[in-house]
Amino acid sequence: MGEELLWVEIQDNIGWIKINREKKLNALNQNLIDALHHTFIDFQNNPEVRVIILTGSGDKAFVAGADIAEFSDFGPSEAARLAAHGNRVLFDQVAHLEKPVIAAINGYALGGGLELAMACHLRIASKNAKMGLPEVSLGIIPGYGGTQRLPNLIGKGKAMEMILTGDMVNADQALLLGLVNQVVQPEDLLESAVVLAERIIKNAPNAIKNAIKAINAADGSKSGFQVEEMMFSNCFGTEDFKQRVNAFLKKR
Numbered sequence: 001m002g003e004e005l006l007w008v009e010i011q012d013n014i015g016w017i018k019i020n021r022e023k024k025l026n027a028l029n030q031n032l033i034d035a036l037h038h039t040f041i042d043f044q045n046n047p048e049v050r051v052i053i054l055t056g057s058g059d060k061a062f063v064a065g066a067d068i069a070e071f072s073d074f075g076p077s078e079a080a081r082l083a084a085h086g087n088r089v090l091f092d093q094v095a096h097l098e099k100p101v102i103a104a105i106n107g108y109a110l111g112g113g114l115e116l117a118m119a120c121h122l123r124i125a126s127k128n129a130k131m132g133l134p135e136v137s138l139g140i141i142p143g144y145g146g147t148q149r150l151p152n153l154i155g156k157g158k159a160m161e162m163i164l165t166g167d168m169v170n171a172d173q174a175l176l177l178g179l180v181n182q183v184v185q186p187e188d189l190l191e192s193a194v195v196l197a198e199r200i201i202k203n204a205p206n207a208i209k210n211a212i213k214a215i216n217a218a219d220g221s222k223s224g225f226q227v228e229e230m231m232f233s234n235c236f237g238t239e240d241f242k243q244r245v246n247a248f249l250k251k252r
């Protein structure tokens with residue numbers, strides 16, 4: 001697979017995953033999605049791991065989105081397949097993992113990147129983080145659960161505003177919205193994630209697992225996610241999508 005896609009380590013009952021695609025701002029391509037899927041399964045099955053911390057390499061981005069180059073020439077059916085696959089193997093997998101996953105958001109979390117952070121159970125952002133769902137600027141909509149998880153986290157009105165404008169929020173705004181649990185200085189990000197993990201690790205693993213299941217049961221209906229997949233793939237039939245994605249890839 002050439003360069004390593006993920007940096008993975010287990011230390012003091014914490015499973016660490018760092019996405020290692022700094023030059024592309026850790027944009028999620030298919031190989032990365034599959035590598036993350038396998039690592040989460042390994043951690044799920046390893047009794048030594050009690051909490052997982054997910055972060056991005058470099059000081060600029062957690063994940064700047066799904067890899068735009070990878071889906072730029074997709075039509076509706078390919079988009080539907082890609083979204084369904086990603087949701088099944090990664091986004092829903094993380095949301096329903098029996099061990100808590102903390103997103104340590106070290107910079108941009110955009111599009112699929114914010115959707116990944118929102119699939120995690122807890123989020124800590126560094127002061128320089130910027131978060132948003134800018135998909136509409138590319139002529140599409142969030143396809144990895146964003147239209148469902150954002151309103152669940154911050155309420156429908158604010159979610160409408162973020163998704164329809166595509167605007168980013170900074171870390172302090174995200175804290176006020178309830179989008180992140182904590183904001184810390186960039187140099188304190190990983191240590192703060194460890195402190196939060198330790199507060200969870202002292203509790204009973206079985207109770208933690210059941211709490212996650214119960215809280216997830218309060219999420220939006222399953223059919224909401226299916227409607228998102230349908231609306232998401234619809235966007236791929238349009239001229240607008242082709243023009244806007246090409247403009248991004250050709251640097252506008």
Ligand code: CO8
Pocket residue numbers: 023024025027064065066067068069071079082083086108110111112113134135138141142143144
């Ligand atoms: N996909 C692919 N490449 C990317 C992405 C991305 N999402 N984001 C950044 N990159 C690449 C750039 O193309 C550039 O590559 P290169 O150096 O080879 O030219 C490199 O990363 C560095 O980026 P920039 O030069 O653009 O860095 P800046 O500091 O100028 O800008 C930004 C940083 C503002 C974050 C800018 O990179 C940006 O706007 N990125 C795109 C953000 C975005 O639109 N994200 C949403 C993508 S769509 C999405 O996530 C859909 C989710 C649902 C998909 C479902 C399956 C199909």
